[in-house]
Amino acid sequence: MKLFGNLIDHGKNFLSKISPADKQQLDEIKKLEKQIQSLQEEEKKEKKDMMITNRHFIKFWFVGMLMVFLGFILFKSLDVLYLILTAYIVSIAMEAVIDIFQRWKATRGISITIAYFLLAVFLLSGVVLIVPFVANQMTEIINLFLIKMNAFQLALQDKGLVEVLRSSGLLSHYVEKEIFHNFSDPALITNIQTKLQTSLVELSNMWSSYAQMIGNFAVNFVTGFATFLTKSLIVITLSVLFSIEKVSVMKFIASLGGERKYKYIYIKLEKIYKKLGIWLKSRLLLSLYMAIALYVSLWILELFGISIPNKVSVSLIFGLLDIIPYIGPIVGSIPVILAGLMGVGFWGGALLFGITFLINTIENNVMVPLLMNKTLGINTVVIFISMILGGMIMGLVGVLLAVPIAAIITLLFEKDFD
Structure with a gap:
C-alpha cells in the first residue's frame, strides 16, 4: 500500500511540473483528434448519401424507361x-x-x-x-x-x-x-x-x-x-x-369511380344514352328531310323541262352528308351543283345552288328548332373543338362523332343532372 501511495504522489508531482505550454499542445492535439473524427464521420455520411443518390438515380431512370415503354405501347395501341x-x-x-x-x-x-x-x-x-x-x-x-x-x-x-x-x-x-x-x-x-x-x-x-x-x-x-x-x-x-351487354358495361364504367361515385356515374350514363338517342333520331329525320326535299325539287324541275341526271343519287348524297355538323350541308351542295352544271349548264348550276340554299335555310330555321331544340344543350364552340380534334385524331369518323363526343363531355362535367 505504501508503494502504491508513493506512485500516486510521484504522478501528481509529474503533472504539476507540466508547463502551460505543454497543456496547450495537449489541447490542440485533442482538437485535431476531434476534427479527424468529424471528418471521418462526414466522409462516411457522404458515402452513404452517394449510395442513396445512385440508388435514386437508377430508380429514376428505371421508372423513366418504364414510362417510355408504356407510352410506346399506348401509342401503338391508339x-x-x-x-x-x-x-x-x-x-x-x-x-x-x-x-x-x-x-x-x-x-x-x-x-x-x-x-x-x-x-x-x-x-x-x-x-x-x-x-x-x-x-x-x-x-x-x-x-x-x-x-x-x-x-x-x-x-x-x-x-x-x-x-x-x-x-x-x-x-x-x-x-x-x-x-x-x-x-x-x-x-x-x-x-x-x-x-x-x-x-x-x-x-x-x-x-x-x-x-x-x-x-x-x-x-x-x-x-x-x-x-x-x-x-x-x-x-x-x-x-x-x-x-x-349494355347493363354490364354501364355497371363496369360506374364501378371505376368507386362506391361513393357509383350511383352518380350510373345516372350520368343513363342520361347520356337518352340524350344521344334523341339526337340520333332527330339527326336521321333531318337527313331524311334534306334528301326528300331535294328529290321533290328536282322532280318539279323535270315537270318544267329541266332534267337533272342522277336525281336519286344526288338526293341521297345530299341527305347523307347533312349528318356532318355545320359543313355537311355545304359539302353536300357541291355534287348537286355539279350535276346541274353538267346536265343543264351554267343556269342549271345556279338554279340548284338557289334550291339547296333554300332547303338549308328551311332546315336551320324551321326543322332544327322543331326537332332538336334544347335536345343536347351543347355549346357551339365545344362542337367545333370536338370536330377539329376528332378530325385530327380519327379523320372523317372523328368529325362525324364530334357532336356525340361533345355531348358526352358536356354531360359528364355538368354540375346538376335530373
Whole structure:
C-alpha cells in the first residue's frame, strides 16, 4: 500500500511540473483528434448519401424507361383505342333505334340485329354512292374542258385570233373596236396567238394529268375501301357486343369511380344514352328531310323541262352528308351543283345552288328548332373543338362523332343532372 501511495504522489508531482505550454499542445492535439473524427464521420455520411443518390438515380431512370415503354405501347395501341371508343359511342347512339324496334314488340336481340343491319347498309350506301358519283362528275368536267380546249385550239389555227374573237360573240362592239384598234399590228397579233396556243397546250396537258390522277384515285379508293370496310366491321361488331351487354358495361364504367361515385356515374350514363338517342333520331329525320326535299325539287324541275341526271343519287348524297355538323350541308351542295352544271349548264348550276340554299335555310330555321331544340344543350364552340380534334385524331369518323363526343363531355362535367 505504501508503494502504491508513493506512485500516486510521484504522478501528481509529474503533472504539476507540466508547463502551460505543454497543456496547450495537449489541447490542440485533442482538437485535431476531434476534427479527424468529424471528418471521418462526414466522409462516411457522404458515402452513404452517394449510395442513396445512385440508388435514386437508377430508380429514376428505371421508372423513366418504364414510362417510355408504356407510352410506346399506348401509342401503338391508339388505333385500337379509337376503334373501341368509336364503337361505344355508336352503341350509345344506336340505343334509340333499338328502342324503336323494341316498342314494336320485338325482342332486344332481334332489335339489335335489325338496327345494326340498317347501319351497315347506311354506311355502305354512303361510300358506294358518294365516291363514284364525285369521281364520275369530275371526269366529265375534265373531258368537257379538254373538248372545249381542243376546239378553241383548232379555231385559232384555222381562223386566227382576230376572227375567233369576232365570231365568239363574247365581246361588245365597243370592246371589240378598242381591241382591234390597239392591236392592229399583225406581228403583235401573231406573237400573242403563238403564246396563247403554247399556254393552251400546257393547260391541256395539265388537265390530262388530272384525268390520270382520277384514275389513280380510283385504284387508291379500292385499297382504302378495303381498310374502311375492315374497320367498319370491327366497330359494328364491338358496338353490337356493347349493345348486348349494355347493363354490364354501364355497371363496369360506374364501378371505376368507386362506391361513393357509383350511383352518380350510373345516372350520368343513363342520361347520356337518352340524350344521344334523341339526337340520333332527330339527326336521321333531318337527313331524311334534306334528301326528300331535294328529290321533290328536282322532280318539279323535270315537270318544267329541266332534267337533272342522277336525281336519286344526288338526293341521297345530299341527305347523307347533312349528318356532318355545320359543313355537311355545304359539302353536300357541291355534287348537286355539279350535276346541274353538267346536265343543264351554267343556269342549271345556279338554279340548284338557289334550291339547296333554300332547303338549308328551311332546315336551320324551321326543322332544327322543331326537332332538336334544347335536345343536347351543347355549346357551339365545344362542337367545333370536338370536330377539329376528332378530325385530327380519327379523320372523317372523328368529325362525324364530334357532336356525340361533345355531348358526352358536356354531360359528364355538368354540375346538376335530373
